[in-house]
Structure formats: structure tokens, C-alpha cells
Amino acid sequence: MDKNEVIERILAGFNPSACGLPEDFILTKLTGAKGCGCKILLQLLENFNETKVVDNDEIGIGLDSCVVPLRHDGFKLVQTTDFFYPLVDDPYLMGRITVANVLSDLYAMGVTECDNMLMLLGVAADLDGKQRDVVIGQFIKGFKDAACCAGTKVRGGQTVKCPWLLLGGVGSAVVADSELRRVDAAQPGDVLLLTKPIGGQVAVNSYEWLKKKTGRVEELGLDEKRIVRAFQQVSEQMCRLNRNAARLLHTHNAHASTDVTGFGLLGHADNLARAQQKPVCFVIDNLPIIEYMDEIARKMPSGNGFNLFSGTSAETSGGLLIALKQEDAQNYIRDIAELDGFPAWIVGRVEEAMDGVCKAVIHKDFSVQTIPSRIHSG
């Protein structure tokens, strides 16, 4: 299934009965948690790993992938794992999203060739035999298709029974030094570029309100059609591999990069800022947001639903956030539009950290840029 077929599938919507599931079957009901928004143990894990950056050559837990110098000279093992819960109802698309989300951690380091994928699967005990075969069969197909698009293969994994449907994978690459980009060389004067708009958590949740008829849509006076359109938009971008985005890190001399997932744009920007060699502050002054999601966030009681405007709203399989020179950024934006068919945006700049403390902030006068969907039927 190629890119356009994925888009067709997204636009058609998931029809449970067409693949032998009950009409009211809702995949996302098979879990009590959602997406990546369940990283509860970060502090414990940080205690456990004494330092984030072990030495110049070995990056531990905390950045996107671990990088392990090998016993065999000149090569490094770059590896990442992720597992989470369903956020869309089509198990085929969930398979694709799982792969895109796992591989994104490799792509964030400039690694474009994944040598192997493992699949991790917890199969919900609630599923009867027929449902299990459909759901897991479709998930595996999506997982495998996406791995194929990424130029890799799935050659192992593990499956267990679990009360919740649990989806994940492991991506591994053995690379020569030249295949890996340093992610810690941001310079004052660089701009910050983002390759997918934010607002994923708002899009997924508002669609769930609609689908599960929670009453929230009516309560907030929301437009159903615009919710569906945003859900389609986020489904497409969650399925989209950051592989071309990774290739262009090399072409356009990226100084630092990460991918945006569970901690949101600001959370990941902050993690990246803290890993820099020079004392820098990442100032985010422009938020590209999936169309209508800013309106929903404003209509919610806090006026800042899901902390969207604070930059900490979770994304799954979000874009790459990249620090690079202004002129390189222009070329990057031109090339990514050509390769992927979707735009990228400058969201801020790198400044010298006056107090010497590396961090990321949202500028008090930030602007919101509404990003309309580019996917259409037919």
C-alpha cells in the first residue's frame, strides 16, 4: 500500500463491519490509556541511569535513541523502542503509526537506514477469537507495510496476553559515524524548524468525543465535520515516516534535531536544548497547529485545552524539530515539500543563554499559524 492508498484509507474512514467486526467496535476502547501520554516513570528511570550523556560517544536514556560504540571499530549501534496504546480505530493504520513512531527516534539522529525491526504486541484479553484475528492481522499488515516503506524488515518480536491492547516495536541500525548526525551543535543565530504541525492530542481526543458520543462535542458547540477533517489530517501525519526529514538533516547541515512526541513541542525542545554543547536558549515564537485545533483548545474551560498553547500537548509520531542556519532552513523547507508533499515551518530561533542555562521557552508574544489539511479525496 503506497502513500496515496494510505490517504484514501484515511479519508474513507474505518468501517468495522466491512472487515467482520461488530458495527460498534471501537479499537481505542481496548485500553485505559492512550498514545504516548503515559510515561510515568521518567524520574525513576533517570535515577537509574546516572547521567544522560555518558560520554561524547555514548548517549544514554533521555535523547531519542541510544548510541552504542561497538567492539568492532568505526561502527555504532543505534537503537530505540517504544510501545503504547491505540489512538485511531483502524488497526491497519495503527500498525503504520507504530512503525513511524518507533523509527522517528532513529530519524531524529539522522539515521535513515533501519537494519531490523522487532514487533511488540500485547493482545487484549477482551477480544474474541474472530476479533483478535482481524485486529491483530490488520495491525501486523500495517506494521509490515510501513517497515517495507522504511526499507527495513520485521524479523522478530514477542506477543503476550494483556488486559489492554499494547502496540510497540524496536528499531535498530548499525551505522558508520558518517550516517549519524550530532544533535548537540546548535548555534546562536540558528532557526528552529518543525516538520509536522502540533495539535495531535486535541485532534485524537476530540474525535474520540465524537465517536464515543460523550456529549462533549455538543457541550463545547464543536463542528463535527471539522473534527473529522482534523482527525484525518493527524492520521496522515502520524503514518508519515520522518525518513525524508532525516535525509535532509545531512543535506542541509542540521546542527541539532529531535522528534516531537509525548512531551509536546516545548518538552522535546527543552530536552534538546539541555543536551547542547553551547549555552543556548531555544525560543519558540510560532506554533503551527492543525486547523481548528486551536479553536477547540480555546473553547475548553481552561482556554488552553490539553496545554496546547503551553507547548506540552502530546504528539504521537510528530515531526522533527531541527536547529540549523536560516539559509539552510529555506532550502530544507523547499526540499521537504518536494519529497513529502507537505510543508515545514520555522517555529523559533536559537539564542545565546544569557544565564548560561540551556533551556527552551515559548515566547510571550507567540503567534499561532493554522495549518489546513492537504489531503483530499479522489
Next chain:
Amino acid sequence: MDKNEVIERILAGFNPSACGLPEDFILTKLTGAKGCGCKILLQLLENFNETKVVDNDEIGIGLDSCVVPLRHDGFKLVQTTDFFYPLVDDPYLMGRITVANVLSDLYAMGVTECDNMLMLLGVAADLDGKQRDVVIGQFIKGFKDAACCAGTKVRGGQTVKCPWLLLGGVGSAVVADSELRRVDAAQPGDVLLLTKPIGGQVAVNSYEWLKKKTGRVEELGLDEKRIVRAFQQVSEQMCRLNRNAARLLHTHNAHASTDVTGFGLLGHADNLARAQQKPVCFVIDNLPIIEYMDEIARKMPSGNGFNLFSGTSAETSGGLLIALKQEDAQNYIRDIAELDGFPAWIVGRVEEAMDGVCKAVIHKDFSVQTIPSRIHSG
């Protein structure tokens, strides 16, 4: 914590209140499944992976690890993952068992150097904050200590909330061809050697009957002391790395090898037999069983509790099963006793498959060899 300290810990037994947990805290209650006995989807996974052995150089799902030829000449990525549920009550020991169980798949291929480990953790929602910190803290410590004993490090992982406590890991090694043993060269005339006794499932379950006061112990008229002793024995062997066993595969010219886990001795012997180049039948005629476990299996209504005598009783972090020449086997047994301090046994022989179909069988006149515990206090 070295080997002797682990044994002391096992013999002392786990005391929940000593580490701040409620006196009646039972780790294994945090799940509805146990150990590796939950591989429900093998058929689906087999359909998904068209062939087990993709080509001579690339071994897919089905054998112990996947072996991926790399883009960089002469090297292969060997990788395995496993996740499962707690089977002993001490979270520290569960951390060690998890690592031993994951790495066993690498050791079965002759790989003795793991380059990186990832930790996979689903944290039971039932745990309150304090319990979570103790249980997860101890688990991580055990995981890390065992990785250290294996000469590797934990450099990444993922943690999610999950109704059941879920434990797992990923082991990866980048190896030169010489570090990897072929596992498909068993010869008629070889003997089959096993490095840990079977009966783990009986030991873990009978201990659970005792601990949870299910009434089963009284019903079957079992000896509590002997149950505890067997549980200590199986705890030690589940914690024990198969690393020395893997080293000796090279020293003593093993022709084929696998590790014994969820499918039991016969299940894994059969998988290994089917992967052989020559038409061979693995005939198992001797079952080394943890002391007293054969008696329990006989006292159960079927007379063959947990299918122990059928060879399909599940093991976790079981021993290596190895096909090699008779004289090499004698030297192997001598060396493993010296390196690990525990014996190994000849359990059968490799015969030519008269009908050309590779398989493993239990001989109708098999003998049972009772293996007493070698671990003692003080």
C-alpha cells in the same frame, strides 16, 4: 551483587515488609498470566513471516534470535526480545530473571557478548506510589545487576502504565561470523545435552499454591518444605545466565543448540530438530527434573501435571539444549560444572530420521533423573 549473594537472597526468601511493602504483598498477584506461558499468537505470527529460514544467512522468527546480515560487510546483528509477567515474588530477582531469560536467546546462538540491552516495563495501575517505587526500583536494580554480570549495559527502554505488571527486555549484539554458531548441523550419532533441569512450571505453581493458600497443597498432600526448596532451586537457575554454556558451545564444537523456555523441553527440541539440514530425529530418553517436581506431577489428577512427562511443561530462563559428539559432551559437562558450579546431563541422542521428517520425540521408555538442589545457606 555476585552469584553467592543472589543465592543468599533466594534462600532468605522475600520479605515484603522489610522493604516497605505490606506484609501480604504478593507480586505475582499483579497479573492474570504467568511467565512465558502466554504465547497465544504463534500461528498468526507464522503466517505473517512467510518462511522461518529466509535464506542461509538470515534466520527469521521461530528460532531463538533473529540474525540480520548488515550493510557493512562481515557483520551480523543478532537480536531478541521477550516480555512476560512476574513468576517470583522478589522484584529484584524478577529483574535478574528477565535479563537471563532475554539473553538466553543470544546465548543459544553462541553469542556471548551482548552490546546493548533495552528494558521494557508495564507498570501495574494497582500499585500505589510507594509500592511502585519499591517494586520498580528493585526490578530495575536486578535488571541492571544482571546486565552488568553479562558484561553489557542498559541504555534505553520504554515504560507504560498497564493493568498487569509487565517485564521485558531487548538484547542486541553485532557480531563477526566467527562469534555466531550455526545451530543447524546436528549429526546422527550426536548426543543431546541439557544444562538446567526441567520442572520450573511445577515449582513456580506449587509455590504459588502454598503462598496464596489455595488449598491445593493440602488436597494433594504435599510437603511444604520440599516445595520451598524446589522454588529456591528454580529461582537460582532462572537467575543463572547461560553465558558460560554459550562459551562452551564454541569450545566443544556444538552442532546445534537452542534454549528451553515456554514450549518446554520437547517443544524447543522439536523446533530445533525441524531447523536441521540433515534429516534427523531428536530422541529424548532421560528427563532431569528438579527434585520433588516429578512427585507433584504424579500426584496431580492426570498423573502428568503440567504435562511434565510429555516434555511440554513451560520453563522460564531454562537451560541450553545442545547436540554434539559424545566425547565433546563429556568435556562440556566437566567444564560447565567447573565454570558454573552446576551439572549438565545427557538427555537423549540424535538419530537419522527414517521417514525424512525432522522432529523430536520422548522415547516411550524414558527415565526420570531427580536433580537435588545444590544451593545451601551459609
